[in-house]
Every structure is written in structure tokens, then in C-alpha cells.
Amino acid sequence: MTRLPRVAATIGLLSLATSAALAQTTIQAGTHRPPSDPVFNDLASFYASLPAVAPHPLDRTTALQMSTMPLSCMDHPQPRPNAVPYIWEATYTPVADYETTRAFYGCYDWHSAVNSAWTLVRILKTFPDLPTAPAIRQKLNDHFGASNIAGDLQFFKGAGTFELPYGYAWLLRLQYELRSWSDSDAVRWAANVQPMATYMSARMITYLKELQQPVRTGVHPNTAMAMDNALGYARSFDPALKRRSARPPTGCSSATSDVTRQQSLARVTSRRPASWKRRSWDS
Amino acid sequence: MKARRALAAIYLLTGWLARPAIAQQPTARRDTVPLRADYRDLAELLRNLPVVSPRPFDESVALWLGALPLSCLDRLQPRPGGRGGGRATVAAPTDSGRGRGANAPDSTTNAAPARGASGAPGPAGNNTGAGYFWVANYTLMNDHDRLRAFWGCNDWHSAVSSTWAAIRVLQSYPNSTLRDLTREKLNAHLGRANLDGELAFFRATAEAINPIPSASQTGLFERPYGFAWLLELASTLRTWPDSQAKRWSTNITPLATWMADSLGAYFTKLVEPIRTGAQGNTALNMTLALDYADVAHDAKLRAAVVSAAKKFYLSDSTCSTQTERVVPAAAGRGGRGGGGGGGGGGGRSANTDTSRRQTTAPNDLTAASRGAPPPTPFGGGGAVIASPCLSEAALMTRVLDPRAYRAWLDRVLPPLQSGRFSPLTEAIAIPTSAPAPQAPPNGVAAAADTTPTGRAAAATAAATALSTERARLAGLSFSRAQSMERIARALPTTDPRVAAWRRLSAIQADRGFELMRDDQAGLSWLPAQALLYMTVRK
Numbered sequence: 001m002t003r004l005p006r007v008a009a010t011i012g013l014l015s016l017a018t019s020a021a022l023a024q025t026t027i028q029a030g031t032h033r034p035p036s037d038p039v040f041n042d043l044a045s046f047y048a049s050l051p052a053v054a055p056h057p058l059d060r061t062t063a064l065q066m067s068t069m070p071l072s073c074m075d076h077p078q079p080r081p082n083a084v085p086y087i088w089e090a091t092y093t094p095v096a097d098y099e100t101t102r103a104f105y106g107c108y109d110w111h112s113a114v115n116s117a118w119t120l121v122r123i124l125k126t127f128p129d130l131p132t133a134p135a136i137r138q139k140l141n142d143h144f145g146a147s148n149i150a151g152d153l154q155f156f157k158g159a160g161t162f163e164l165p166y167g168y169a170w171l172l173r174l175q176y177e178l179r180s181w182s183d184s185d186a187v188r189w190a191a192n193v194q195p196m197a198t199y200m201s202a203r204m205i206t207y208l209k210e211l212q213q214p215v216r217t218g219v220h221p222n223t224a225m226a227m228d229n230a231l232g233y234a235r236s237f238d239p240a241l242k243r244r245s246a247r248p249p250t251g252c253s254s255a256t257s258d259v260t261r262q263q264s265l266a267r268v269t270s271r272r273p274a275s276w277k278r279r280s281w282d283s
Numbered sequence: 284m285k286a287r288r289a290l291a292a293i294y295l296l297t298g299w300l301a302r303p304a305i306a307q308q309p310t311a312r313r314d315t316v317p318l319r320a321d322y323r324d325l326a327e328l329l330r331n332l333p334v335v336s337p338r339p340f341d342e343s344v345a346l347w348l349g350a351l352p353l354s355c356l357d358r359l360q361p362r363p364g365g366r367g368g369g370r371a372t373v374a375a376p377t378d379s380g381r382g383r384g385a386n387a388p389d390s391t392t393n394a395a396p397a398r399g400a401s402g403a404p405g406p407a408g409n410n411t412g413a414g415y416f417w418v419a420n421y422t423l424m425n426d427h428d429r430l431r432a433f434w435g436c437n438d439w440h441s442a443v444s445s446t447w448a449a450i451r452v453l454q455s456y457p458n459s460t461l462r463d464l465t466r467e468k469l470n471a472h473l474g475r476a477n478l479d480g481e482l483a484f485f486r487a488t489a490e491a492i493n494p495i496p497s498a499s500q501t502g503l504f505e506r507p508y509g510f511a512w513l514l515e516l517a518s519t520l521r522t523w524p525d526s527q528a529k530r531w532s533t534n535i536t537p538l539a540t541w542m543a544d545s546l547g548a549y550f551t552k553l554v555e556p557i558r559t560g561a562q563g564n565t566a567l568n569m570t571l572a573l574d575y576a577d578v579a580h581d582a583k584l585r586a587a588v589v590s591a592a593k594k595f596y597l598s599d600s601t602c603s604t605q606t607e608r609v610v611p612a613a614a615g616r617g618g619r620g621g622g623g624g625g626g627g628g629g630g631r632s633a634n635t636d637t638s639r640r641q642t643t644a645p646n647d648l649t650a651a652s653r654g655a656p657p658p659t660p661f662g663g664g665g666a667v668i669a670s671p672c673l674s675e676a677a678l679m680t681r682v683l684d685p686r687a688y689r690a691w692l693d694r695v696l697p698p699l700q701s702g703r704f705s706p707l708t709e710a711i712a713i714p715t716s717a718p719a720p721q722a723p724p725n726g727v728a729a730a731a732d733t734t735p736t737g738r739a740a741a742a743t744a745a746a747t748a749l750s751t752e753r754a755r756l757a758g759l760s761f762s763r764a765q766s767m768e769r770i771a772r773a774l775p776t777t778d779p780r781v782a783a784w785r786r787l788s789a790i791q792a793d794r795g796f797e798l799m800r801d802d803q804a805g806l807s808w809l810p811a812q813a814l815l816y817m818t819v820r821k
Contacts, residue, residue, distance in 0.1 A: 084488040092419050095416055110415065
């Protein structure tokens with residue numbers, strides 16, 4: 001009796017695989033496989049061909065190493081713009097009082113500063129007694145001050161689509177991490193960051209609603225990546241964002257989606273021979 | 284027995300679910316007017332089209348189109364930091380005097396190097412993060428009129444295309460009353476030192492992105508659109524047997540050669556084409572590049588374009604002309620500048636790719652056609668000023684031999700008489716209002732300013748937005764007409780479709796001239812669009 005569902009599942013999977021294969025043959029018509037590609041008959045032989053690599057554990061040593069990098073960059077100002085002037089030459093000065101009116105001014109750019117802060121939070125949460133823990137707390141305290149976050153929020157209200165969606169999504173992941181932590185410092189930080197998260201979540205909802213096509217390239221604004229970063233926060237603290245994430249954009253009729261799908265398939269066909277071999281889908 | 288039947292059912296069901304979704308015909312979007320029914324044949328289409336004859340390129344048109352570039356070539360591009368570009372002008376009506384002639388579709392790029400000049404936070408609508416940490420203060424460089432060639436007309440590519448427009452008019456009407464003034468301006472801008480300075484600037488800019496010349500140098504200032512226009516300019520100078528033009532051509536050759544190499548490398552490294560109708564549209568820029576490659580005998584650029592064009596477009600399926608209908612911007616769909624941008628991270632350099640720093644225009648159905656993604660660091664954002672389907676079809680006339688082209692065209696464009704093609708058979712509707720240019724970012728409307736000054740400012744903003752929208756649609760009309768002429772030219776004269784294409788292009792261009800006539804916006808870029816259409820027509 002127990003075998004039956006498994007057989008059914010196997011057959012179901014097989015039929016899926018067959019139709020997928022059929023679909024592939026359809027779209028690959030006209031292109032032929034380069035002779036050097038190895039062919040695997042099943043998953044097991046493919047698996048056996050892979051190098052034996054064990055996942056790296058997140059142990060104390062790794063955590064210690066990983067905490068040093070964000071610690072060293074959080075206070076390092078983002079680089080001065082280095083554009084060559086065309087006719088208007090610029091001289092640059094830092095924003096006055098940036099240490100109290102900006103939260104994420106280090107680590108090369110805004111979103112890297114946010115995810116560096118997230119890295120510190122994540123490490124402190126997992127290993128609260130690391131030797132670097134006091135330094136981490138100090139750094140987070142400095143950057144998550146109420147006035148720092150308020151300054152950031154004020155800036156973003158006038159900053160159009162800057163960092164949307166990638167940086168916004170990282171901030172929501174950071175806030176998810178803070179709010180799901182009972183540490184007394186974290187409770188204070190989460191309260192400070194909350195107005196920013198509320199604002200960014202509302203903007204994300206509008207953004208997703210107005211988006212007519214997902215960004216499918218492997219670059220920063222990739223839609224799936226942003227949604228994944230925002231999902232923890234949405235599920236736990238923001239029902240409206242969660243609802244929006246589960247829905248297709250309003251601007252999309254099903255016809256548009258069909259067109260997109262066709263074009264994606266066509267694109268895959270035309271790109272396959274060159275990019276397959278090197279697995280460089282995300283280049 | 285029962286179990287086996289269930290299994291068969293599961294098998295069938297899963298197979299059915301996983302079937303390729305290719306066979307389905309896309310239908311009209313819910314939010315568009317239904318497409319008209321197919322006409323029986325070309326004859327029925329022609330009977331139903333208005334009879335519009337192409338406007339001749341006579342002296343009065345030449346004087347009109349030739350005067351406009353002269354009025355902007357010496358007008359300094361706006362200082363960055365929120366004062367440049369149509370959007371910023373609208374947002375700050377007190378600055379409208381300085382923003383005169385600013386026009387969003389072709390020049391929102393100006394807002395880009397926007398670094399808040401007077402302190403944080405940056406101006407509203409600044410999408411680059413300028414002023415977050417570094418606050419910029421701008422001064423004009425020394426000798427800009429001696430060391431730069433294209434410093435007027437709002438932005439670099441408009442300055443280049445305006446220079447080209449001035450040249451085209453002078454070339455066609457060498458004895459017109461504009462003659463001396465045009466030559467004086469061209470001499471002042473196309474001197475040796477000016478163009479050497481341009482080349483030094485672009486070399487330094489490219490090197491600041493990546494010192495390795497063969498690297499992709501993503502986001503290089505004005506590439507591809509400005510580069511493509513510069514090549515068009517260089518090719519026109521090259522073929523003009525005029526003693527001054529020969530000197531200008533010699534002066535511009537080093538810059539053109541450098542840009543041809545750089546643009547060829549850009550096309551070669553492009554992962555996928557930009558299929559939106561914005562300036563970055565790959566087919567559009569490839570067509571201009573081929574105009575140059577043929578005249579300058581640049582085999583390397585030609586090979587780069589041809590092989591990339593084949594890789595991108597040869598296996599295309601039918602293009603979604605049905606989604607290229609222009610829906611009046613005020614009728615919902617968010618309007619230009621709604622929150623749908625994907626500016627991406629960083630934005631470190633002020634001189635970034637034009638397409639990258641444009642604001643989104645989610646209202647434009649043409650942007651959504653062909654599965655065009657929203658703006659990404661690969662480019663593709665920005666207002667729609669060209670037809671994606673027609674641009675592609677115009678490019679392929681230069682890539683395929685005539686027979687292969689006809690087969691390709693029959694597959695990629697729906698029949699001219701079909702309902703699916705009908706959006707491109709109609710002149711674009713003249714807009715009567717435009718969406719508010721600055722949607723509040725968080726969706727919360729700001730309190731309306733009811734003071735007399737506030738009301739006046741709002742009225743000015745609305746008028747500017749409308750004029751900007753009219754300019755965009757004029758540009759789109761000319762660009763459609765230009766592509767249609769290129770397609771007509773590639774078909775054998777005996778082909779019955781040639782007459783239809785010519786009529787369609789006349790309809791589009793006629794609307795372009797009508798939209799362009801009374802407007803202040805677009806004057807820095809529309810004359811070149813009109814002239815390019817009339818140049819291709821011959």
C-alpha cells in the first residue's frame with residue numbers, strides 16, 4: 001500500500017520530465033548540442049560526477065572571521081564620486097553631522113552598509129558571546145540610533161527610486177532579524193528602525209503593484225531576489241506586503257504573462273549554445 | 284485496476300499541466316481598447332487609411348528645422364543638482380526660466396548627475412542617492428567653449444543630434460539665409476581643440492570606470508545612444524564634398540573611431556538586447572551605427588553589429604505590435620514617474636549610462652511590449668520614443684539579404700492589414716493632459732497648495748508636463764515613420780506593401796509635425812528626429 005503513492009509520484013515526475021523534455025526538444029529545434037557536453041543518464045550518475053564538497057559550517061571561527069569585515073567597514077565612509085566632469089566640475093564635502101543623521105554611510109554603498117549591519121546582527125544573535133560581541137554591540141548602537149534612522153528616512157523620502165528594490169528589501173530582512181530577537185538592545189534598535197521599515201514596506205508594495213514585468217536578469221534589481229529578502233518580514237510583521245508578494249502585478253493581464261513566457265522561451269533558445277557550456281547564466 | 288486508472292489520470296493531468304504554453308495566442312490587454320477586426324487585404328487597409336502625402340523637404344521646412352538647433356547649440360547644459368531636466372523644472376517652478384527648453388523624454392538624463400548642490404537631502408525625484416553622504420558644489424570648467432564640442436542643447440546627445448540637424452539643413456540648402464550663421468556655429472563647435480577635448484574627456488571617463496580598455500565599462504556616459512548619434516554625424520560629414528566640412532570631418536574622425544570601437548565592444552558584450560522603446564533600444568542604436576560603418580568602411584563595427592543583431596533577433600517570434608498602441612497618459616496606469624523604478628544600487632559615478640539613470644515611465648504600454656523588463660543596470664528604462672517592433676524590423680533590413688529579410692519580416696511582423704498591427708496604422712492621439720510629473724513617493728498625496736502662487740505653480744507644472752508629453756509623442760511619431768521608410772526601402776518596388784508602408788509613414792510623420800509645431804519642449808531634439816526621417820525617405 002505504501003508503495004502505491006510513491007509509484008504514482010514517480011510516474012507523475014516521469015511524465016513531467018518527459019513533457020519538459022519534449023518542450024525542450026521543441027524549443028531546441030534548429031540548434032544542435034556541442035559534442036563535448038557530457039551526458040548523464042540519471043541523477044545518480046550526475047551526482048557521482050560532482051566533486052565531493054561538504055558545506056562549510058557556521059562555527060565560531062567562521063563567525064569571528066565574518067564579523068571582522070563588517071566591523072571594519074561600517075564606519076568607513078562611502079567613496080567620493082569619481083566621475084570625470086563634462087563641463088560642470090564638482091567639489092565634494094560630507095554631509096554635516098553624518099555620524100548622527102545617517103545610519104548606513106559606510107561599506108562602499110547604502111545596501112552594502114545595510115547588509116553588513118544585518119551580518120553583524122545575525123552573528124551576534126547566533127553567537128552572543130563571541131570575543132568581538134562588545135565591539136559589534138557598540139557599532140550597532142552607533143548606527144541604529146533614533147536620530148540616525150530618522151535622518152535616513154528623511155533622505156529617502158526625497159530620493160525617488162534610489163535603492164528600490166534591492167536596498168529596501170535588505171532593510172526589511174534586517175528589520176525581520178531585529179524584531180524576531182528578544183535581546184534588550186535589539187528591542188530598542190528595532191523600535192528605532194521600524195519607521196524606516198514601515199516606509200520601505202509601503203514603497204515595496206507600490207513598486208510590486210506597478211511592476212509590469214519581473215526583472216529576470218541576474219543583476220541587483222532582480223525581482224525574485226528582492227521578494228525573497230522581504231518575505232520574512234512580510235510573513236511575520238506585514239500582512240499587506242505578504243498579500244502583494246503573492247499576487248501578480250495589477251498591470252499584467254494573463255495575455256501579457258503569456259507573451260513574457262513565450263519570449264523567455266525564445267530567449268533561452270537563442271542563448272543556449274553559447275551560455276550553456278560555461279554555465280554563465282548570471283554573468 | 285482502479286489504482287492503475289488513477290495513475291493514468293495523474294499521468295495525463297501532469298502531462299497536460301506541463302505542456303508548453305507556446306500555442307496560445309496573446310489577446311488584447313484588458314485595459315486597452317479592443318483591436319479592430321482584420322481587414323481582408325492590403326487594398327481594404329489602404330481604402331480605410333486617411334490619404335496623407337509626405338511633407339516635402341522644402342525650404343520653409345528647412346528654415347524651421349534649421350533655426351532650432353542654432354537656438355540651442357550655445358545654451359549651456361544645465362548645472363547638475365536638481366535644476367536640469369524637465370522633471371526638475373516642473374518640480375521647482377521658480378526655476379522654470381532656467382529650464383526652458385528642457386524636455387523630459389529625450390533629456391531626463393540631465394537630472395542624473397544630480398548631486399544635491401545646497402545640502403542634504405537631495406532634491407525630490409533624485410534617484411541616484413546624491414547627497415546621502417557626499418554633497419557636491421558645481422562650477423563651470425575653464426574654456427568649455429574651446430575644449431568641448433557638444434555642451435549646449437540640454438544634454439550631450441541632443442547637442443550632437445542638433446549639430447547633425449544644422450549640418451543636414453546646410454547641406455540640403457547651402458544658399459539659405461541660415462547659411463552664414465550655421466557655418467559660424469559649426470566652426471566654433473567642431474574645431475580641432477574642441478573635438479580633441481571631447482576625446483580626452485571620453486577616454487578619461489572610460490578609464491575611470493575600468494582602466495582595461497577591453498573591459499565592458501558598464502554604464503559609460505552616453506553609450507549607446509549618444510555614441511550612435513555621433514557616428515551618424517561623422518558619417519554625414521564624411522560624405523559631404525564641402526571644404527569646411529572636410530576640415531570638420533578630419534577633426535571628428537579620432538573621436539568617431541574611438542566611439543565606433545567602444546560601441547562595437549558594447550554590442551558584442553551585451554547579454555540581451557534592450558527591447559523597450561527608450562533611447563537605449565539596441566536595434567535603434569545598431570541602425571545608426573550601421574549608417575556609419577557603411578560610409579566609413581568600418582568592417583569591424585559592421586561585423587560586431589551584424590553578428591549581435593543575428594544573435595538577438597534572427598530567431599524572434601511574432602512581435603507584439605498590438606501592445607504598441609499609445610494610451611493617453613492621463614487615463615490611468617500611473618503616469619510617468621510613478622514609483623515603478625528599479626534604479627538599482629550604487630549610482631556611484633555621475634557619468635553613467637543614459638538609459639540607466641532615467642526615470643521609469645510605467646504608463647507607456649510600448650515599454651511593456653515585447654516583454655520589456657523595467658529598468659535594469661543593463662539599461663532599458665526611460666520614456667518611450669521609438670517603436671520596439673519597427674526599430675527591430677528596420678535594423679534587419681541592413682543585416683539580412685533581401686530574400687532572407689522578407690521571410691524574416693513575414694514571420695516577425697503581423698500582416699499590415701491585421702487587427703494586431705492596427706496600433707501602428709493610426710496616428711498617435713494628441714494628448715490633452717499629462718500625468719502629474721512628480722508622483723508622491725509614498726503614495727500619500729501632498730496637501731494641495733491653494734494660494735495664488737501655489738495654483739500658478741501647479742498650472743505651470745501641468746502645462747510643462749503636457750508640452751513634454753507632446754514632444755515625446757512627436758519624437759515617437761518621427762521615429763516610427765523613419766523605421767517604416769527603412770522597411771519600405773528594403774522591399775522590391777513591385778511589392779504591394781511598399782505603397783502601404785509609405786502611406787503609414789506619411790501618417791505618422793504628419794502627426795509628428797503637428798505635435799511639434801506649437802511647442803517649446805523638445806526643440807533640442809525633435810528637429811533631428813524629423814530630419815532623420817526625411818533623410819531616410821529618399
